Amino acid sequence: MGTVGLSFGSATSGQGFDVASTVTQIQAASQAIETPWQNQLTALKAQDTVLSSLGTDLSTLSTSLQKLTDFEGVFAEKQGSSSNTDVLSLTSASSTAVAGSHTIVIGQLAQTSSDASTSISNANDTLSGSVTIQGHTFNVDSTDNDTTLASLSAAINSAGIGVSASVITDSSGSRLSIVSGTSGAAGQLTISGSLSGASSGNITFQTGENGQDANLTVDGVSITSSSNTVSNAIPGVTFQLLAPSTTPVQVQITDATTDIATAISSFVSAYNTVVGDINTQEQSGAGGTSSPLLGSPIIAQLQESITGSLFSGSASGSINNITQLGISVNNDGTLTLSADTLTSALNSNLADVTGFLQNSGSFGQTLATALNNAGTQAPSGAIYLAQQQNSSEETALNADITNENAILATQKTQLTNELNAANQILQSIPSQLNEVNSVFDSLTGFNPNTQA
Structure with missing residues (x-):
């Protein structure tokens, strides 16, 4: 621990010293113990950010691959x-x-059967009589409250007999329209009965369309x-x-070969994003700053697992390698897709391409397993385990920092109290000297403070 000096001038000045500043100086060395913990926390959180981004990009890659390996995916379209x-x-x-x-x-x-009544000049004309539709008879009277075109239409619709009714009004008047709810010959309407209006006379029904x-x-x-x-x-x-x-x-x-080609292109793009993430963590940044996961085992594990799966899996007929799909591997591990080669393979060997991605033990299934093992899936995904380990370390570091802060807070209170007491003593020295001088002067008549 470093030495802390007190600056209070002459002991008889009564000046004292700055208690708060002194406490801060005394605790500085103790607080320094937290610095490596805080630095480690910062490094872990930076790793968390990269792991989260990697997990998201791996999930996107898995989804793009699933469209190709799923039996109900794009190959089934x-x-x-x-x-x-x-x-x-x-x-x-x-x-x-x-x-x-x-x-x-x-x-x-096919046609849907429909009928319409003869028109009446007044839509609110009072109706009477009865009408039978599809074997269901409607007695048009005040008891059933269906004595107008509108109320009769509502009653028909409420009956649930498989037809829909409406009132149509135009320049020639208003009429009741009936449309079958079943298209074709099976929905042919049968309408009979005798209706009349108070001011319009007999009302009959004519066929609009026959069901066929x-x-x-x-x-x-x-x-x-x-x-x-x-x-x-x-x-x-x-x-x-x-x-x-x-x-x-x-x-x-x-x-759907066009959609398949698009899906494979999306897979290549998603794969390159993940490889780009990995490559970034293998490099030092500007000014010599290291990437958060530089040298981390998780990067080597991901690289080996994912890139190693590119040339694994069993063949399917004439297709036994991704290069036959127009996919080549660049020096940095990213992929390049030849659209012409892919189109040729899809047009000439679609069944074999499908098997290469979907058969048990195929390239597609092997890579899908590798991605599942690499991602954020609990309980054994590589990124998931790395995140869990970081979380455990962060919890322990935060606990250490919390405990140290509690110790420092107690120490601060104790030091402040002790130094305040000492400061009060220093500040009281001038008054105590004055009291001694007064007593001496009263006894001897001599006061040294008044001498030239």
């Missing part, structure tokens, strides 16, 4: 097209669809559909009928 989108529009092609071409001829579209099924042929096979949305003609494919046509429409179902 299908794309489709119609040769005449005015006649037939392709809605979707699921993973169960099989690539191929289909010929479709549309004989007639769509007729079409798919690859020469005749098919009927109650809806113009057809999903049972080509497995995994849904299309919309827009117009009848005697000219065949060609529907083409293809593998």
Whole structure:
């Protein structure tokens, strides 16, 4: 511990000394013990920031790879097209669809049955009588409170008989519209009864559209559909009928090779981000400042695990190496993708490319396992374990600093009290000397303080 000097001038001056400053000087050496702890905490927190960033980038890489290794991922996607989108529009092609071409001829579209009543001039005219819709009879009277077009429409809708009713008003008057809730022939409306209006006379119903099924042929096979949305003609494919046509429409179902190429490009980009993170930690920064994880075992472990998986895993048919997918490894460990080579591989050997990424023990599955072991997954991910170790060390250091601060606080209180007492004694010396001089003067008549 260094020496602390007290500056209070002459002992008889009564000046005393600065207690707070003196306590600070005395405790400075004790507080210095915390400096290496604080430095270590700072270093650990810097490591935490890098580990968190690495974990995030590894998670992004895992997600990009999963799109390629998942059996329901991008390799399962299908794309489709119609040769005449005015006649037939392709809605979707699921993973169960099989690539191929289909010929479709549309004989007639499906229709939904609808009826409308004759119009009445006054929409609020009081109605009477009864009407039967789909076997359900509505007695139009005050008891059932359905004596206007609006109230009768509400009663029909509330009955839940598979139709919808509404009141249509135009320049010719108002009428009751009934539309079947079921498209096709099965939804054909049956309406009967006798209605009349107080000022409009008899009210009858006329057919707007007859319910009918769509007729079409798919690859020469005749098919009927109650809806113009057809999903049972080509497995995994849904299309919309827009117009009848005697000219065949060609529907083409293809593998989503464009989406696959995009997914592989995203994987390469995510991989390069992780490698860039690792490379940064192997370098010293400007001015000789070391990277937070320079020399850390976790960096070597990640590098060995991830880069080592690039050329592991079993082959799939003609594909046994990532270079056949157009992926090459640069000197710094990053990857470069040749779009032309990849497109050629996807177009000529899609099944083998799929197996190379998805088969048990394949490149894709081996790399996925390596990424899981490297990331933030509890309880054994490499980054997760490194973060847990740092957290444990930080907890111990914070506890040491807290305990030391408590000791210093107690010491500060004790020193302040002791030095305040000493300071009071120093400050009282002049008055005590004056008292002694007064006594001496009273006894001898001599006061040394008055002499020249």
